[in-house]
Amino acid sequence: MPDELPLHVASEDAEPDGALASRIRDGDRRAEAELVLRYGRGVRMVLERRVNDPELARDLYQETFSVVLQRLRQRGLDDPTRLTAFLQQTAANLAIGAFRKDGRRRTFADSDGIERVADGADNPYQRVHRDELRRAVMRLIAELDVSRDRELLLRHYVHEIDKPTLCRDYSLSAEHFDRVLFRARQRLKALLDADGITGDVT
Amino acid sequence: VSSTAPDADDEAMISAYLENRLAPEALASFECRMLDEPLLLDQIQLEQAMRDGMRSAPWTSATPVLAQAVATIPSPAARRDWTWLGLAAGFVAGAIVPGALLVETRGALQQAQVDARSWEANPARVLLELTRGAPEKRTWLVARDARRLLIELPVARALADSEFRLGIANERVASVPATMDGLRPDADGIVSVLLPAATLPDGAYRIVVESRRDGAWRPYGEFDVELRRL
Numbered sequence: 001m002p003d004e005l006p007l008h009v010a011s012e013d014a015e016p017d018g019a020l021a022s023r024i025r026d027g028d029r030r031a032e033a034e035l036v037l038r039y040g041r042g043v044r045m046v047l048e049r050r051v052n053d054p055e056l057a058r059d060l061y062q063e064t065f066s067v068v069l070q071r072l073r074q075r076g077l078d079d080p081t082r083l084t085a086f087l088q089q090t091a092a093n094l095a096i097g098a099f100r101k102d103g104r105r106r107t108f109a110d111s112d113g114i115e116r117v118a119d120g121a122d123n124p125y126q127r128v129h130r131d132e133l134r135r136a137v138m139r140l141i142a143e144l145d146v147s148r149d150r151e152l153l154l155r156h157y158v159h160e161i162d163k164p165t166l167c168r169d170y171s172l173s174a175e176h177f178d179r180v181l182f183r184a185r186q187r188l189k190a191l192l193d194a195d196g197i198t199g200d201v202t
Numbered sequence: 203v204s205s206t207a208p209d210a211d212d213e214a215m216i217s218a219y220l221e222n223r224l225a226p227e228a229l230a231s232f233e234c235r236m237l238d239e240p241l242l243l244d245q246i247q248l249e250q251a252m253r254d255g256m257r258s259a260p261w262t263s264a265t266p267v268l269a270q271a272v273a274t275i276p277s278p279a280a281r282r283d284w285t286w287l288g289l290a291a292g293f294v295a296g297a298i299v300p301g302a303l304l305v306e307t308r309g310a311l312q313q314a315q316v317d318a319r320s321w322e323a324n325p326a327r328v329l330l331e332l333t334r335g336a337p338e339k340r341t342w343l344v345a346r347d348a349r350r351l352l353i354e355l356p357v358a359r360a361l362a363d364s365e366f367r368l369g370i371a372n373e374r375v376a377s378v379p380a381t382m383d384g385l386r387p388d389a390d391g392i393v394s395v396l397l398p399a400a401t402l403p404d405g406a407y408r409i410v411v412e413s414r415r416d417g418a419w420r421p422y423g424e425f426d427v428e429l430r431r432l
């Protein structure tokens with residue numbers, strides 16, 4: 001499956017939602033694939049967080065795009081610029097509905113576009129094996145030059161001490177605290193990328 | 203690599219989202235932004251990866267540094283109903299990640315659960331029973347993704363007004379027990395200790411409980427526990 005596909009389309013280069021919706025209504029199958037490519041990763045995240053069950057999320061992911069594509073093909077949206085809101089609402093409703101139904105969801109995989117890009121739309125970090133992620137995080141911590149940053153990250157993530165307390169303990173501004181976390185995240189991404197674990201996600 | 207840092211509001215929203223603290227309308231709005239803003243989605247997924255990775259790593263090598271940092275934690279008065287105990291540097295060599303173990307009584311816990319800002323409502327609960335017939339070796343089975351561990355210790359009615367302290371040491375690693383004192387039973391006679399689950403990796407632990415009577419600490423009970431994740 002297409003791991004080499006970019007995981008999203010940079011927004012500045014993307015076709016406006018309204019135009020994409022119109023192309024789908026006109027029967028452009030390529031536009032359907034573009035829709036899944038553009039929003040698949042986000043929809044997967046929405047569903048995984050809401051149902052906390054990867055398998056169920058995978059089923060609902062297929063169903064979300066099935067519902068959205070059928071609607072776009074048949075009669076479009078009243079306001080095509082609200083495509084993301086429609087996608088989000090569809091995913092949320094299906095997640096809520098999943099809790100109300102007995103048994104597992106049926107999968108509606110009727111779109112070539114969904115099939116082609118489904119795996120590429122996964123959360124790249126959730127594909128990382130737990131041990132690999134753990135090793136990358138330990139490397140990240142070990143290579144930090146500033147011991148204060150090391151302590152800060154451990155206390156924040158492992159002991160879950162809240163931000164105001166840590167800012168007070170280390171005499172940091174909130175902005176400085178956020179920068180430490182942001183740098184750590186970027187470094188983790190670089191480490192995972194360097195190991196060829198995630199591929200390019202931007 | 204995304205080089206644009208989220209602003210402070212977005213950082214707060216990312217944390218709230220990953221901790222399930224957003225109200226329904228705010229959640230829907232934030233999910234729409236996730237769909238529209240790939241760079242925001244990147245940061246959310248990286249933050250989740252950081253959390254997962256950090257909480258699953260054994261932090262043996264970081265122990266002295268962390269313990270030293272914990273000593274700077276301010277007094278309990280600044281922390282609403284919670285009592286944070288800074289654990290002395292070096293009290294555990296590798297088994298327990300020393301840090302801010304959170305200790306309080308169950309009444310305060312129920313109150314705190316209303317405020318989902320800090321703690322999810324369902325920590326993994328484990329019991330220390332000091333009864334005749336209780337197994338010599340207890341096994342605590344805890345969900346692998348549990349973030350909190352709530353240790354509950356029912357105490358004798360006669361000691362309802364006593365102070366307790368609890369020491370935990372990993373039996374397979376030479377260590378000095380992590381000691382939590384200032385524990386008092388709630389109205390139901392239960393002493394509760396709530397701590398981040400990451401501070402207790404899988405392993406065998408010896409837990410020693412003492413009560414203060416007539417101004418002196420006296421043995422109350424000793425427990426051997428095997429902690430396992432499922």
